[in-house]
Amino acid sequence: MTYEVKGVVARSKGAPVTVETILVPDPGPGEAIVDVQACGVCATDLHYREGNISDDFPFLLGHEAAGVVSAVGDGVTDVAVGDYVVLNWRAVCGQCRACLRGEPQYCFDTHNAAQKMTLADGTELSPALGIGAFAGKTLVHSGQCTKIDPAAPATAAGLLGCGVMAGAGAAMNTGAVRRGESVAVFGCGGVGDAAIAGAKLAGATTIVAVDVEDRKLEWARQFGATHTVNSKETDPVEAIRALTGGFGVDVAIDAVGHPKVFEQAFYARDLAGRVVMVGVPAPDVRIELPAIEVFGRGGAIKSSWYGDCLPSRDFPMLVDLYLQGRFPLDEFVGEAIGLDDVEEAFDDLRRGEVLRSVVVLDK
Template sequence: MPQEARAAVAVKKGAPVEVLPVLVPDPGPGEVLVGVQACGVCHTDLHYRDGAIGDEFPYLLGHEAAGTVEAVGPGVTALAPGDYVVLAWRAPCGGCRSCRRGRPWYCFDSRTAAQPMTLTDGTRLSPALGIGAFTEKTLVAAGQAVKIDPSARPEAAGLIGCGVMAGYGAAVHTGGVSNGDTVVVIGCGGVGNAAIAGSALSGARRVIAVDIDDAKLDAATRFGATDTVNSRGTDPVAAVRELTGGFGADVVIDAVGRPETYTQGFYMRDLAGVLVQVGVPDREMRVDLPLIDLFSRGGALKSSWYGDCLPSRDFPVLVDLHLSRKLDLDAFVSETITLEEVEAAFATMQRGGVLRSVVVF
């Protein structure tokens, strides 16, 4: 029998988020019901609210979540009630052409719950990134629930589910940062600082943080940045070249996702350098680059899908790094809030005042 839960819902494009009762089905085959303990407020949720990702309103927002399995459906053997999990928005199917080639982190048919969650009048909800976790309970595919060490508090652990994993993986997996590299990270929010931390842990010799907010740049140094550039009043490309002896960086990570920052990142690279885009752009954005520059500068331009991660492999690793005090997940948590404060958290995010607001249930 479906259970009723309170949830933060984007009812229509651009409208303030509403806290409404929703119906969550009992888990069917291959599904699990999770009691959400904490869920981060990610910029992607704001994109959903504003219609920048799709128009399948109403959206059940929230996807950076940790919680406890409450029930499992038929066929689920790897999880049991009481398991402490972080939710992932990529659950490899095992059968698509990418999975069959041994690249499950690129799975082209990622699993989500088959049954929809609904408003009490039966209106089907579209769960953000296939999760929908700004709610007391959520229904996901079993592969989306990754069991982790229960020693990590949910406010911090849940952030692995998106922002931290995306940024860390953009550096470590997509960018391939290694010993001695020089790295630039543009945008020092949650994703950017995770990329900085990942670069530092991978042995980067120099990590240059670029942002327009001095407070975020100060935070970036705590995650491992060796140099900072405030691009509000400075040409960041020129500044990076000055810091690198005129050459540019081996790896540049754009954690903003705007045409301006992507173009800056392109020209911040050394010859044969790598540019990684991990910031989520608006659907209307375009980039215009001279084709001769694409050819003559060489290297690689990459998009990082979820940090090219395999959640079942990587989430426990990040938790272990946190528990061994090598990756401070607690430092990403700027504030804890209630479900009713999600809309206010979006406004705070847009002002640049936080790394992550986290809803605690």
């Protein structure tokens, strides 16, 4: 059986997205179909549309999603029909060298569905991050489905699928923020604010938010920033040192991915501090630092893959904390929209007018 649903498609580089009929096949071995309830509009989807990730057009966009499993293929035992899930784009294989050494969060051979969803004329679609969830149904590998408490609304829970998990994990997992430590987060969009929320949850007592827009800095305070710095008006490195007794922070997180921002994060940390890059850089940019500074400051420089998360561990934990009122997922949701509104949501995202627009599939 083939299912017909509506989905948001990017047909060519830079062209406005279109809502089209998508054909979703029955799940094969190891696969599952998820009826999508809500899906966040992430900057990664815009990067796909702009051709900044690959040129495998047409793309079925959307990946920050929650919904209900409606069908499973042969051999699937980890999820069942009726399970409420958040989708993830790193379904671990269990067999690669990272998995076998007990570090599945670094899995080097993650799974996606083997079959392709298509347009009505048979053209194969490339699903964004192996998910493609701006659609009524999507086909994924069963390992991409993470069961969570159904008490969490899909509009909030789905955001764990990418940006919120990346930011929170950059602080809690990659940066390993500890109680009483100081943290600076550069860039206060969805990922940066999630890093701030994660740092607060981990027990950081000084959390400095850095951005060039006062509106975003105000958002950052809502997520737990204790201090803010507008880097258009003030040197952020000097400001951060002034707030930390002249030393710098224990953990500096670059949620932008720009060489200048990374350099600021590098110099804003204390000796033996940790620098974390979670913002995605453009493929052609380079970072240059004096080798003696890299050596002399000690500590660690880390990149953060998906917040170094293990979805089966981290998604349910963060949902439970959300339901306890300790992790503010609802605060990331700026507006609920329909499939027809995704192109406008991209414009809002570029202008920094909303943390997350969320597509609700019954709209």
